[in-house]
Amino acid sequence: MTQLLTGQTAVVTGGAQGIGLAIARTYVEHGARVVLGDLDEAAAEAAAKELGGPDVATGVRCDVVEADQVQGLVEAAVATYGSLDVFVNNAGITRDATMRTMSEDDFDLVVQVHLKGTWNGTRLAAAHMRGEKSGAIVNISSLSGKVGMVGQTNYSAAKAGIVGLTKAAAKEMAHHGVRVNAIQPGLIRSAMTEAMPQKAWDQKMSEIPMQRVGEVDEVAGVALFYASSLSSYMTGTVAEVTGGRFM
Structure with a gap:
């Protein structure tokens, strides 16, 4: 197998589990060293150990809403592995409720973690990368950001917003050699989606032309593409990883 990220260093937020961990694993398989940022420090450290330990992976506690903690991820990558080449803004939470029942706190928290967290990661990674005249930033949006989902006014x-942020940042950073792209996953198998009521699961499955759920590795493959030279002439784009749902 040709390794696409040999000698590169990547940061993945929300990297201790799910899509984030799958992206980190794929990057390591392709020769990268990774820094996993996660609110759960113990889980981040355990994931780093699972990926191969300190030579290839490091776990760091990070609340992406706090700019100084995100800056800490950038500095950890450079101090530990000598560079920062890829930054994946993946950290996220859900606090689903209809508008009528959603609390202001739950609206604010979801917007803070996803949108401000992605802004922090994008701007702080870009600030370092522009000095190197190269780098790739990958922002994880969602199909919910394309179509809007009931009970997700905050999340959608x-x-x-991540899509708009990605496009604006891509325009700002293109002449500095830094690319910024986004991925919109659809229904992906995870602990969270498998806990869904059967009726909701069946409804979502009926909307997918490929008639199956996606796997985390299928999102990770697109994140690898965006991180690597395979996508060297792409910036400000949005890749839908949805099995054709709501195309």
């Missing part, structure tokens, strides 16, 4: 708004 934040994920749509």
Whole structure:
């Protein structure tokens, strides 16, 4: 197998589990060293150990809403592995409720984590990368940011905002050699989606032309593409990893 990220260093927020961990694993398989940022420090450290330990992976506690902690991820990558080449803004939460029942706190928290967190990661990674005249930033949006989902005014708004942020940042950073792209996953198998009521699961499955759920590795493959030279002439784009749902 040709390794696409040999000698590169990547940061993945929300990297201790799910899509984030799958992206980190794929990057390591392709020769990268990774720094996993996660609110759960113990889980981040355990994930780093699972990926191969300190030679290839490091776990760091990070609340992406706090700029100084995100800056800490940038500095950890450079101090530990000598560079920062890829930054994946993946950290996220859900606090689903209809508008009528959603609390202001739950609206604010979801927007803060997804949108401000992605802004922190994008701007701080870009500030370092522009000095190197190269780098790739990958922002994880969602199909919810394209179509809007019932009970997700907070999440859909934040994920749509990530698309606008990605395009604006891509325009700002293109002449500095830094690329910024976004991924919109659809229904992906995870602990969270598998806990869904059967009726909701069946409804979502009926909307997918490929008639199956996506796997985390299928999102990770697109994140690898965006991180690597395979996508060297792409910036400000949005890749839908949805099995054709709501195309």
